[in-house]
Amino acid sequence: MRKFVVICIVIFLCFTLSAGTVLAQSITFNVGQPNSSLFYGSFMGFGAEWDPFLFNTNNLNRGVTEADWTLNTQRLKDLNVGIIRLMMQLNWATSDPNLMNWNYNSQQMKSVFKYLDFACQNNITVILTDWGWSVRNSLYANPTDPRFGQGIAMYLDEFINKRGYSCIKYLIVGNEPDNEIELQYGMDAYETMYRNVDAALKAKGIRNLVKLTGPDMGGQWSFMGDAVSRLKDILDTYDFHRYASTSETSNFGLPGTWESLWSHLDMWRGDVNYRDSNASGKQLLLTEMGNDGGTTNSHPLIDTFEYALHMADYGTTLLITRINTGIAWTMHDVYYFDGGQFMEWGMWRYKNNNWSIRPWGQSFGLLIKHAPRGSIQAPINGTPTQTPALSQYHAAAVKRPDGKWSIFLVNRTTSSVTMTVNLPTAPQSNFDRYVFDRNTSAAFPNQLVLPPVGTVSNASQLILTVSGESFMVLAEQITTPSPCPSATHDVNGDCRVNGADVVVLITNWLRGNCTQMNCDLTGDGKINVFDFGTIAADLIN
Template sequence: MEYTMLSISSQFLKVFPAVLAAALVWPLLALAQTGSVAISVDLDSTLHRMRGGIGASWHAIEDSIPVSGNTSHGGSGWGANPAPEDEAAWQAVYAHAGWLGLDFCRVELEQRMYEPEKGRFDWESREMRILYRILDWCEKNQADVFLQQMWSNADWIAYPEFRGDPVKRVHSAPVSLEDFAQGLAALAGHLIQDKGYTCIKWLCINNEPGYDWSWWQMPPNETAPFTPALELVRETLDRKGISLPLSGPDWTDTPALTPEKLDFDRYLGAYDIHSYYSRYDWMKRDENRPDLPLSLVEQRLGDWAGWAHQRNKPFFLSEVGSMIFGWHADNNGPNTFPAALKDAELVLRGLNQRVDGFNKWSFINRGDLDGQWQLINTWDIKGGKLLEKYSPKPNSYFVYGLVSRFTVKYSRVPVTTVKGGALEGLTRVFAAALESPGGELTLLVVNDADSAFPAGLSLNGLKKETTLYKYQVTSEQKDNPGLIIEPLNGINLNPELNAFSDELPASSLTIYTTYRLEHRDWGVIAE
């Protein structure tokens, strides 16, 4: 079934005549009163310039990690990659990564992959060759890599009390921080100095430390100190002449900024956290889950970004997903249309809070470990094996993926103002704008209400004749892996005629951009 865009008519996409510009810039108070929305982008102002991009997590781990009931002790950070020697399968994976325009990838691994025994490095293990497949694509296509060691998962570096138990082993912090640091430095040296990868921009040394269930535990089962590890890894990298910045603390779930806990600032080159349980502002609170309305999440993101930027460091949302609609096992909650639209809204609101980069959990995922998180289907959940053909996973592929498809790393974020678009006192329309390093413009708009809004949109400070193309997905196209998204006919603007009207459908993502991409084209990654 082909995806059908809204057609241009006298009702939609009307360019305002210049003589009416002053009177028809949709008076904001009137719009708020009539149930309409006015979206204004000030191209002469700069809110922020991103130091990353918008992409997804992409793990190289393949060996199985225990699953006990609803608890997957490696989350869903392993499995579902094709064999490293399967060229045709990897070209299929690459085609999807290209369509999605993944320009900022959190690439995940574990220490066992490259150092299965103390001091014995296996640079040609099956999983390391999968890692090279991922890094090769990123290098060739100028995608930035946020390199993530998830855990160690090797008996030799686990606490003695945890050795021999595959569950305790994967959760163990390293018994020797010196050996841990030497291993990471060897990995970084091999990838950057020996293999010559220039795409690796950041290194995070452990996933989500600091919790009673984390992958940084010491006997009997409590979180181990983390700051000494950051200090020693930084010192070891420096001694070896490796300037790769560290990122942290990699905490979840969108924690409040607590400066008194950040005693590791001098070892970090970037800050990052995760977000999963955020909910729409209009949703009722679930007493059994963390209460994280997007308005609160937005505030916390702004606090973290402000803290990082004051220290001239970027701030990343290094895992983005939705648990609020269900997860665990093969639950499809993370990939429902409401979840996908919420993730897109979180990105838009995060951009306006000066977040530097976003990673969706996750590009490749089995979908049967702790929920269906995947952007593409590579794994046969019922059959327990790789699929022969890989396909988009609705709905994330066509919602979050549409955002990543039309955005470029290092983009400038102009100030965008939204007036109106509210129901029962709650804002339901959100927008963010980006200008790429090459001057391409993209305006992203989410309407999370169950009703449409008439909208007036303007690009103030437009310097030249500009054509915008429209791309859109709504809840009416949900659950369809075969969507075809083509550009709508152009909206012609210029410095005098810089405004137009449209309708924002219920539960929709709408993108207006100077990029004209046919469905068959790859998304934009770098300029």
């Protein structure tokens, strides 16, 4: 009897362990209805910092040509980039603190206009950021000087009204002021600076042309809250930066959900809602995103698969927060200003490395391409507003502007997992399947926009095997309606020739052709007995 009990216990333990192993290798994601109200508006797309230096004197002297410009801008077109953040400095356009003399013909300003030309011609939303160094380094001794705000309003008027750069939709004043302007001059001076800008835009009659955005917090949480409380009456949009640790995105080794990336992002929607009674009508933008541990000019992991998977996971998590865009740092490597400052954070490398593509350009490129501007985010397993449990498996879903689904799945473990995705309604078309893993960059070294590796049949429940350390994207295919194969004399477009077509002809008797219909079947310029004869022949046959 004792031997029998022992055997039963062993069998039970084996079954339990086996079942636990199976459970550990499967996860379900329930996708809710896409909801712009829940997410405070539509998603503005993923983008990157694209600062206007490629055609300044420094880079031209290093051999940059129009061919390099064409290569770089074609990549933005290929990705269908819909939003960028662009640096500006008042002292690029004037060295006169009294703002009487302006120079828009310097090579730096020509480079600015080249970027803005491209952005506006390609319908790219621009978040223009005056870095604020005209206060810290050159024109003015203090940010409270009203001429600083007046100067910004003057060049913005030049940009939008005189040069037609209407793609400039947002204005930020002071990059990471908690690390620069506010840190040096204090919070009162920072507030006065912003109010001066607001007043100058109003005086110039252009306040309605841009959304005044801030506070561009670089990491000091107390500054973010204080700035929102002080400036809520003039700020149209809120923004902040977050360089997240690998443990934040992956959730490995965290003590609790409060340390997860989701919590560190979505918390700011709750905070601005608490401080600003009108916050429900204001967007919340993440205007710099990346991996922590880097310096101003570079990151030790920028060339690695680990950085690429981090950025894929970061973007996927962002899509289930109440944030309206994610701007990566940066678009591509380039020399900043006119010295030796080389910015080495890009999705692709500089000219001396043949503009070669980094792994994270491919993974983040999938987010840019398949969660475009105008998409509507969908909740996942009740998130938001429910805080997601810590997990190494992450998912997001959006309805794109074309009405099709894009689904994003991340597996941070080293083992394959079965992911079940339950959609609220069955998709209309099959999905193209894209995969980024450790083999992708070697397989497609020169392709920024990755090709699909297969298809997934359309169904409201999708059961997928996601390999370890990988990023999978499902993009519902766009279908083009096929023309009617044989109903060549179909008048009303229902792919049939019947009495309904005759009624349309009678209604339009002796007129010219019908609007949006093909009534003149004989091409003689009017609806008459010959068109009826054509229909009759089809009906008889």
